[in-house]
Amino acid sequence: AQSVSQHNHHVILSEAASLELGCNYSYGGTVNLFWYVQYPGQHLQLLLKYFSGDPLVKGIKGFEAEFIKSKFSFNLRKPSVQWSDTAEYFCAVRGYNQGGKLIFGQGTELSVKP
Amino acid sequence: NAGVTQTPKFQVLKTGQSMTLQCAQDMNHEYMSWYRQDPGMGLRLIHYSVGAGITDQGEVPNGYNVSRSTTEDFPLRLLSAAPSQTSVYFCASRRTGWDQPQHFGDGTRLSIL
Numbered sequence: 001a002q003s004v005s006q007h008n009h010h011v012i013l014s015e016a017a018s019l020e021l022g023c024n025y026s027y028g029g030t031v032n033l034f035w036y037v038q039y040p041g042q043h044l045q046l047l048l049k050y051f052s053g054d055p056l057v058k059g060i061k062g063f064e065a066e067f068i069k070s071k072f073s074f075n076l077r078k079p080s081v082q083w084s085d086t087a088e089y090f091c092a093v094r095g096y097n098q099g100g101k102l103i104f105g106q107g108t109e110l111s112v113k114p
Numbered sequence: 115n116a117g118v119t120q121t122p123k124f125q126v127l128k129t130g131q132s133m134t135l136q137c138a139q140d141m142n143h144e145y146m147s148w149y150r151q152d153p154g155m156g157l158r159l160i161h162y163s164v165g166a167g168i169t170d171q172g173e174v175p176n177g178y179n180v181s182r183s184t185t186e187d188f189p190l191r192l193l194s195a196a197p198s199q200t201s202v203y204f205c206a207s208r209r210t211g212w213d214q215p216q217h218f219g220d221g222t223r224l225s226i227l
Contacts, residue, residue, distance in 0.1 A: 042220070
């Protein structure tokens with residue numbers, strides 16, 4: 001079965017600081033990987049996704065993530081965060097031949113101080 | 115475009131009551147799913163459906179039933195509500211296909227007293 005682990009539960013940064021949120025998954029086969037963001041009181045929105053090809057994927061709002069297959073990781077990065085990036089971030093995995101199920105990590109709450 | 119519509123947005127129930135959370139999508143998506151979101155636990159998959167007439171269990175199916183009589187609708191039923199089912203519930207849909215992203219509804223905040 002597939003599972004996802006996000007290492008950081010709550011991250012606090014100042015504006016302009018760099019961000020890296022860790023995500024590791026467990027599944028031995030081919031995977032799709034996703035990062036979603038949830039702003040306070042809103043539903044989840046897709047930040048970026050990896051299906052195949054270039055392991056460095058770029059998403060919206062200046063976010064990017066790197067798929068490292070050997071480490072089963074898909075860490076999210078942003079060079080310079082803004083106050084408006086305050087939100088909860090979820091990593092998710094969909095394993096091939098797993099019925100199409102999308103499994104989420106526990107989430108990381110990001111607070112950016114102005 | 116309405117996208118994924120969930121009703122109600124808020125609900126308070128007493129222990130033992132039954133209730134149906136509604137989910138409808140107008141994008142002709144084959145795949146639909148229900149998640150619950152709890153602090154520190156992320157989103158956990160309750161049930162999902164790959165098409166009309168087909169449903170399957172996710173990670174936390176106990177206490178919930180689903181049916182999929184049409185492509186558009188995927189209701190979630192709580193047969194006998196328990197305080198442990200207090201949560202925010204999200205419905206999601208997508209097209210069948212390896213590269214298709216999920217579209218989420220706005221959520222239903224459910225409190226069981």
